[in-house]
Amino acid sequence: MDRTANAIKVSGMKLTNRLVAFVTLIVVCAIFVLFIGGAISFRQLGIDFISHYVDGMVEVIDQEMASEQRDNQYFSRWLPKMLKASDVTSLTIYSETGILYQYEQIQYQTIATQQVITRDIPLDSHPGYAVKLTFVPPYAEFAYSIGPLFSLSAAILVIVLGLAWGIGWLRRQLYGSEVLEQRGRLVLAGRLDEAQQGDPREWPIPASAALSQLIEELKEARQERSRFDTFIRTNTFLDQLTGAANRVMFDNRLHTLATDDASQGSVILVRVADWDELVAQHGQEAADHLIQAIGNVLSNATQRFPDAVLARYFASDFAILLVNQAGDEVHPFLAQITNALDKLTPSEALDKDNWFHLGMTSFGAGERRGRLMDEAERALKAAELTGQNGWSQFDKQLSRLDKRGSVRWRTLLESVMAGEGPMLYRQPVFARDGKTRLHYELLGRIKDEKGKVLKASRFWPGVEWVGMDVTFDKATVGRALWWLKTRDYIDNYAVNVSAYSLCQREFVIWLRDALLQTPRSTLNRLLVEVSEGALVSHFDAARPCLRMIAALGCRLVVDQAGRTIVSTHYVKDIQPAYIKLHRSLVRNIHQRPENQLYLRSVLGACEATSTEVLAVGVETNEEWSVVKDLGVAGGQGRLLGAEMSPHPAQKKRRRWGKR
Structure with a gap:
């Protein structure tokens, strides 16, 4: 399993955070669009109102020009007051022959050109004459005021409070999915023990139940795989009756140790005499009981040697491999095994004084496994020729033996x-x-x-x-x-x-x-x-x-x-x-x-x-x-x-x- 790749795939924002961000963005955008649209609408309504008012003013000017008094003094008596009340910054009545009347408010001279609205309206009753007006847009000088804009502010506040409540509600509703997501991250991280028990708040519930079931099945499968692997290793290298190593494992270790440049040790064979006769008279079960007893004795005796290997080499043979123990150093160990086996009570089919024998040989570096086993076999034959329980050592000189207490x-x-x-x-x-x-x-x-x-x-x-x-x-x-x-x-x-x-x-x-x-x-x-x-x-x-x-x-x-x-x-x-x-x-x-x-x-x-x-x-x-x-x-x-x-x-x- 590539956990790094999986971690990359699941990294990023949580589902709840994504939904909250999406909803918040949509609401904020809606408020922004509503605000901009309302501002543009208000401005356009104001402009339309002023334009309608200006059109009425121009119509009055057109009617007044029909009178006989239409000079500059005549317009100066009544027109400036009306223009000032209408926020008209300048007005010019002109024709092709020249300007008939001109008005301009001093207080609006500093207003930038792009901030005013200019209109040029011809007079219907006086062809050739036109009126040019410049006026300030509506709301140009207005600032925020609680009174006029209270309803708009209250609406925005209600929307914000509703958004906050909605986000809280959404988080509460989706909290179960966050818990489920965290559990999934634990599974991807390989922490199955922590993810096995799900939180009751997990949502969706079917997904939570399915994940729990899959985790349980996965753990059972892993346990079964572990038991199967242990079974394979046990059946490959261990004897099922005694629990000791089998011949395959013993040969592997002996071959590796014997070919090492700086190794030395001893090989001991233990054999039960008249094995076939024992099986024939008392059956396989009695023979197995004796083998188990011998295995227990040998296992206890080899416990003090940390690198020793005890194996059931054949049906009636045991083999012991001692590392860094050779020559005379092994004699007390052989005597210990002999005394321990003498205390066992063999079957009636076996001679109590002549039912087991031991053969030992020592080795140094660079020797062959087959030759060592032949030497141990010859030493075992020599022990059998004595006609009594005991051991024999293959006569062999090793110059490399290193004896230290x-x-x-x-x-x-x-x-x-x-x-x-x-x-x-x-x-x-x-x-x-x-x-x-x-x-x-x-x-x-x-x-x-x-x-x-x-x-x-x-x-x-x-x-x-x-x-x-x-x-x-x-x-x-x-x-x-x-x-x-x-x-x-x-x-x-x-x-x-x-x-x-x-x-x-x-x-x-x-x-x-x-x-x-x-x-x-x-x-x-x-x-x-x-x-x-x-x-x-x-x-x-x-x-x-x-x-x-x-x-x-x-x-x-x-x-x-x-x-x-x-x-x-x-x-x-x-x-x-x-x-x-x-x-x-x-x-x-x-x-x-x-x-x-x-x-x-x-x-x-x-x-x-x-x-x-x-x-x-x-x-x-x-x-x-x-x-x-x-x-x-x-x-x-x-x-x-x-x-x-x-x-x-x-x-x-x-x-x-x-x-």
Whole structure:
């Protein structure tokens, strides 16, 4: 929906104001025309009256000239008084031989020529003689007087009062249409919750009832669409029996993680022995109960690993993916799972001491998914050969394993904060055309004791482990604001903030003060990114801070969409500018129809809003072509633009550790 175009269409005067303006204009024009017509009529009547009087005067002069005394002295005795009483300014009796008599009033000599009326009348009884008269028009010297013009003034006053009453009546009658119009504007603005209940005064009533019914049906359709999209995502990537991930989602995440340059972790397979015999003797229902019990145990055990993925890989197999946990670090976790499963009571068809087995393998960067699953399978076979419940590890040496405890992580992070703080690498995000840059994403990086650069996927679990989320987010946002103020004042920058920090009062107050001290034009170029899974988990607590950020002029971005299967109800609530897909969904999307289906469901959830979807991790032309065809607004990845190291001037910035 193009809300800008709709806003342009509905902009302008309200219906009531238009009608009031039209009626007022018509009445004022009528009064003006009546006034002008009356003035012209009065003037013309006066002129006609004077003309008739003058004609009578000329007739008297014509009769008097018939007497024997028609010299100048004769006319001077009686004619001036009559002329003065008639406002005649001058009179001349003349013939071809000369002027017989001439009269002119001195008091009218200053009157302009265009303000007097001149007539030249021949004498009927004396051919060759004529009388030339000049007289003042009627009402020329009259001013407004209450007495003579009281009726006209009263008529105009009555018309004005009637107009005022009529306008008030018209406004009262059309107030319902204004209320209905305002409700329509709310619908166009996407604020359906506010427009759902109509005002009883809305008019026309059928239009109000129709709008209410359509809004109700639209909300139901959107809810149904949201449920359908959630159903699609759930059935595409989740196991319906246990609620854990399915094989498709597990393979996506493992493939993406294994091909990352700075990744490491472990893959664990859990298998129930004699599965076919269990189903044959006790039926599918008993087998499903056992699978649900195992799923609950494994789910509880993996809760302490924020990036862990638990999936039901086959009917009797579970797979666990641990990120940044490899080698000996996983042994306590395997022992925990073994002890928890030992406490379960399996069916009589299974040997209580030999009904489950675990196989584990570790991996570093650049390994293939298929090889890792083969290694885990071989370790599982080794555990089965022991003839008892237990686990086995694939014998594998990884030189890149980085083992740190909480003390080493805290020491490293505190040294980073006491120094120059985290480094911010940049990666551009482009629109569909591949040329228009939407913004840069600022990627946090730190250096370990040996000077090696660690990505956020590697060090962030350590940040959460030692409880330095707020400290790290303060340093990152502070440096991002400095970057915005000192760069070219053109580009937009996106900075990642954890949902946990958005729920902490200390961080919210600091962020509010920092944003209030920043010009609005600068804040308009700042985007705040929050991970989707963590956002949904802490949504109620983080929502006030997110709304504050948006109110101050920043834009919101939800990233890592699809990393976990959650509802997209937050789209309608906080209206983020962008939703960034997790790179595991984009990887080889041209070969994975289920990933394309998931992307279509996300696009459908954003269809009725201004939120746009961006693809992250685009590395091949095939991936970029497919996501563009599906309808994403832009993309980010090595195909479009590689990460750029920090600007050298960044090193001159003050330390951010002490806050």
